[in-house]
Amino acid sequence: MTQRRPETGRALVATGNMAACAVLGTAPPLHVNKLSCLFYRKVCDVHRHGVARRFRSTRVPDQELVGVVGLEVHAQIRSSTKLFSAAEVGFSAPPNSLVSFFDASLPGTLPVLNRRCVEAAVTTALALGCTVNRKSLFDRKHYFYADLPAGYQITQQRRAVAVDGRLVYSLLGGRKRSQVQTKTVRIKQIQLEQDSGKSLHDDQRCQTLIDLNRAGVGLMELVMEPDMSCGEEAAAAVRELQLILQALGTCQGNMSEGQLRVDANVSVHRPGEALGVRTEVKNINSARFLSRAIDYEIQRQIEALERGEAVQNETRMYDSKSGHTIPMRDKEGLQDYRFMPEPNLPPLVVYEDRRSVPEGAGPGAVVLEALRESLPELPSARRGRLVRSYGLLPEHSFTLVNEDGLMEYFEAVVKETRKEPRKVIGWVTNELLGHLKQHNLSVSDCPVPPSALAELLELQEAGHISTSVAKQVLQLMWMDPGKGAQEIVREQDLGLVCDSGDLQSVCQRVLDSNPDQVRALREGNKKVFNRLMGLVQKETKGRADPVLVRRILEDKTS
């Protein structure tokens, strides 16, 4: 029997409140799944060492205190209907419109398990290398809360659908953030359970409004072992999980809509010693906040121990405004969930292959073999393929995979141009992505289609326009979608100036007006040469053929 820690179950209640806040109007950031590699930027070791140094000066421990982080992730299953009822799953629908009699816990209603939810959980389990239990069991976990109308949640306590998996994630480390560090976090189990409804607290009128639209939506709870040591690692692990779930299509993974909810268990200890007392941090609704909340909590615990205080086993809430974690109002000490077997559901059985499905199980049986075969390419495999087949740097492969649709965009451009993929990548990850970020657009909203970018890059590759002009043209294409690169170049007369006579006179003009620089060059200061090149390009608005300009300038200054 898996003994679940009593606090973990509060997740449902707390997230219910949190999501309610979101409904109340604290504007959620729109493109949360586009955080890209924000969290690769910070080096967690710096933070830890800083703390450790201070610690050493007060007492003299042999080893510094380090953080230990475990996560519990609730992922809303992407399905049309709820886990046990045929009511629709939807975000921001009119209150209580997506509620069946079962979801409202009317007497006489019974749970009917949604096959899609089982398949989603099993698919996720397979992608994370879990052992899928051939037989898993449902249990009731009781708590008394208004957005849980039955007074219990159907979950899997004794035997979850899958156990013992691993999530492999990567961090970019090293001085230039270009070294890929691969880490692993063990996944203890994946269980199916019901989501709760949402509560809207009306403090003025001292009442709570209940919306049961979310009540009964299928969740996969992923319990991770405490294998991480800082916020950056946790955020990278969650980001990787998010990408995997999105690739599988088992969860949309939008944290701001509560489709992916993370609770962090944080403690500190000296390596090799027993784990310290842990706290649970809740109310984290973005990957960036997750990282900050955990780092704050680790530091807070280290400082508490430094002062000779003890860390309390408690549930804390992350306040994104202050960046602090604060203890949640002490809930009643009595936390007996009165787990008991769910009497209305026989065990859930999944089969290894078609042949092992007994007669009478019907066509609806869940078969591992079939799900394994239909697993899509996972993010790690995608990155590997990008590096192998296009010769990209690992950090570029991260950027492409992190941004929804960017990899497909890049591949489409590569297909239509003779330009080397390694040269295309800069255009996609710097220029294009820069424009997208600046306008807060997703790749699917990009006004410049891959074929148009390919056309532009072709012009540059063929030597018809210079790099700086190409950048200008991209800008113009962005503002005037529908116009081709060639058309813009022709209209604006941006083509490369290759006429030797024209360039000769421009170069002469530049040299004449900068006698000091010419003297410096003749005295052996080679750096000046590039400055003169730049001045010529400025004169020609970046249209001069650099090879020709170089030759002319060399002739004239030697």
Add this chain to the structure above:
Amino acid sequence: MMVAAALYTIRRLLGRLRPLPFYVTSRFPNTLDSEQNIDQTVICFKATQVPADLVDKLERLALVDFRTREGLACLERAIRFADQLHVVDTSGVEPMDSVQEHRQLFLRGDVVTEGDCAEKLLQLSSTTEEEYFVAPPGNIPLPTREDRASMLKHS
């Protein structure tokens, strides 16, 4: 259902028994009145007297009222009834959770056929606001035994 759940808790709290198969306890309330069904001679446990603070804890957990002497007696009879199970020799028998254990669990296709009945559901609630159910703010813990008694007296 509440009594059954409470009974399940008692067993765990008393720490004397392993968890009971649920279907057994769920049948219990129906047979409660026929005291003659209980074979007193085979019951080897005598600790069916439930201390007051345990009753209090159970009430708080299960929100079931055992206040009266009859209530307490009923609870004790329930425990005695269940204790009969100890007489059965179950060595080598794998415990069951449900009599449906070997039945196929039906899996439903992912097609919307329910919902869109907010009006009907909200009619059942005494207090609503717009399309919401209305509940008191937060969880109000059950008052302690003394307060509860006086509260109930006045109600």
